[in-house]
Amino acid sequence: MSELSLEKSAISVNSGFEKSLKVLQALILPIAFIALWAVASALQWLDPKLIPSPLTVLGGAIQSFSQPELWQGFVASLSRNFTGYAIGASLGVAFGVALGTTRWVSWIFAPSFNVLRQVSLFAWLPLISTFLGYGNGAKILFITLSVFYPVALHSLEGVSSISAKYSEVARVYQFPKLYTYRKLILPAASPQIFVGLQLGLIFAWLATVGSEFLLANYGVGLGNLVIRGREQFNVSLIILGMLSIGIVGVILNSILARIERKVLRWQQRS
Known part of the structure; x- marks a missing residue:
């Protein structure tokens, strides 16, 4: 019993060490960049009006955090992002699975889907802004389209990769359609679906950020924060906006990666 507990503690220590090593590895380049930036600023290699020192940016960030505009920008950007992502991901999974499992859906929609997914995402913006203007709905639709195509494509690939043996078993035993989707198709396709997600x-x-840059005549957001910094020639505000955008992106992806690990682990156990 004691040997087992010692083995578990050793595994947990190794796991914690590996996580710490990964965090340290991820911080090497940012720390080196900030150190080089600080040295260049101290030696006056950089024009402080164009590129302020890290301490100046930090002071500007602390001041910005006390202002409601920054938090309103966070809330507005995340709200648009989650709304567009939820709609695009739901439609993408449903469409991709239907495209891979239903012949008439594939016959009608596959040719148009294959053509439209070749259109650059930002090529949709003039058309969207023509019909919906520069409002929040236009930005959410743009985000929805950006999510829909990769999710639908990977969902289709996941369904298409399912072995024909499983489909044959479902036909032989006459599984109900809902049961087949829930117990066979979705679990088997879930790794590829999560890649798409x-x-x-x-x-x-x-x-989200791109729509706030290009449809900047309405609302608030982190993209608008960067634009306001450019208009005011406030480099500290621009850098703060860029860092905020990058940090939020990393956090969102790490959250989804954790969800993916839990779901796929549950699938393997079942």
Whole structure:
């Protein structure tokens, strides 16, 4: 019993050490960059009006955190991101699975889907803004489109990769359609579906910030924060906005990665 507990504690220590090592590895380049930036600023290699020192940026960040505009920008950007992602991911999974399992859906929609997914995402913006203007709905639709295509494509690939043996078993035993989807198709396709969901999350955040850049005549957001910094020639505000955008993107992807590990682990146990 004691040997087992010692083995478990050793495994937990190793796991904790590996996590700490990964965190340290991820911080090497940012720390080196900030150190080089600080040295260049101290030696006056950089024009402080164009590129302020890290301490100046930190002071500006502390001041910005006390202002409601920054938090309103966070809330607005995340709200658009989650709304567009939820709609795009739901439609993408449903469409991809239907495309891979239903012949008439594939016959009608597959040719148009294969053509439309080749269109650059930002090519949709002029059309969207023409019909919906520069409002929140236009931005959410743009985010939805950015999520829909990768999620639908990977869901289709996941369904198409299911072995024909499983489909034959479902036909022989005459499983109900709902049971087949729930117990066979979705669990088997879930690794590829999660790849699509992860890509969709990356594209959603890029589209959120991109829509705030390109449809900047309405509302608030982190993208608008960067634009305001450019208009005011406030480099500290620009850098703060860039760092905030990057940190939020990393956090969102790490959350989805944890969910994916839990879901797929549950699938393997079942």
